[in-house]
Amino acid sequence: MTTSFGIVIIGDEILSGKRADKHLPKFIELLGARGLQLSFADYVGDDPDRNTATLARAFEGARRSGDVVFSCGGIGATPDDHTRQCAAKALGVELELHPEAKVLITERMKDTAKEQGVPFDPDRHDNIHRLNMGVFPVGAEIITNPYNKIPGFTCRAGAGAVHFVPGFPVMAWPMMEAVLGEQYKHLHRTEAYVEKSVIVFGSMEATLTPLMQDIEAAHPGVKVFSLPSVDHPTYGRHIELGVKGMPASVDAAYLELLSGVRKFDFKIGPELVR
Numbered sequence: 001m002t003t004s005f006g007i008v009i010i011g012d013e014i015l016s017g018k019r020a021d022k023h024l025p026k027f028i029e030l031l032g033a034r035g036l037q038l039s040f041a042d043y044v045g046d047d048p049d050r051n052t053a054t055l056a057r058a059f060e061g062a063r064r065s066g067d068v069v070f071s072c073g074g075i076g077a078t079p080d081d082h083t084r085q086c087a088a089k090a091l092g093v094e095l096e097l098h099p100e101a102k103v104l105i106t107e108r109m110k111d112t113a114k115e116q117g118v119p120f121d122p123d124r125h126d127n128i129h130r131l132n133m134g135v136f137p138v139g140a141e142i143i144t145n146p147y148n149k150i151p152g153f154t155c156r157a158g159a160g161a162v163h164f165v166p167g168f169p170v171m172a173w174p175m176m177e178a179v180l181g182e183q184y185k186h187l188h189r190t191e192a193y194v195e196k197s198v199i200v201f202g203s204m205e206a207t208l209t210p211l212m213q214d215i216e217a218a219h220p221g222v223k224v225f226s227l228p229s230v231d232h233p234t235y236g237r238h239i240e241l242g243v244k245g246m247p248a249s250v251d252a253a254y255l256e257l258l259s260g261v262r263k264f265d266f267k268i269g270p271e272l273v274r
Helices: 023-032 048-065 084-093 099-116 126-134 169-183 205-218 248-261
Strands: 003-012 040-045 070-072 095-097 135-139 141-143 154-158 158-164 194-202 223-232 237-245 267-273
Touching: 003 048, 023 040, 023 169, 040 048, 048 070, 048 141, 048 154, 048 158, 070 169, 084 095, 084 135, 084 158, 095 099, 095 223, 099 126, 099 141, 126 135, 135 154, 141 158, 141 169, 154 169, 158 223, 158 248, 194 223, 194 248, 205 223, 205 237, 205 248, 237 248, 237 267, 248 267
Parallel strands: 003 040, 003 070, 070 158
Antiparallel strands: 095 135, 141 154, 154 158, 194 237, 194 267, 223 237
């Protein structure tokens, strides 16, 4: 079973355009550096019902297919942070203060008090409230946060898992990188996926579809893609037709694809490798 990686990005500020999402391109970069690819992405706001439904799909994919999903945002303790509660609801479990999270959050509060030059008071209302950031679904595992000690958490389902990290990139990205390195090193590939494509002029996608289907059938593990454009600044109206996958498989599939295209009376432009 091939492991699929996905990401869920949570927050009204992303959907409203108040903040631009940076997690998706960074996650693609982190995966690519390890020879892995992103299979799916979801964006959802701070609506608890939609959040729960989105996470339920993520857990179902983890349980059914071994999916690995990273969820970014909404794990704080303000009224618009619902992710911890929604994760528990999606799993059908209760929430509880994780003992390791309590220790880490308390350490952070002591550090903050020391920086401010005031005594640490564990019974102060705001300090008690901060412990809510360590209230996770029962059975969750800690993801350490090197930035400020406030942890994320992992919930496993079947052979897969959903990893929950904060919305702040400065915290989330090192946590995501650590999880990929520590828990999924066995999936890293020394050879990254490659793409090979050719610019085709004067064709319709429907004409090329049988060729694309034949290539995928003859080369398991290779994906054929077609990217039409009507107003490209360099090539104008054209189709970028190509294959992607592991290098050894892509080379043979691409030669067959190119041979098939040449049987048509189309003008062929540059060949591209990524």
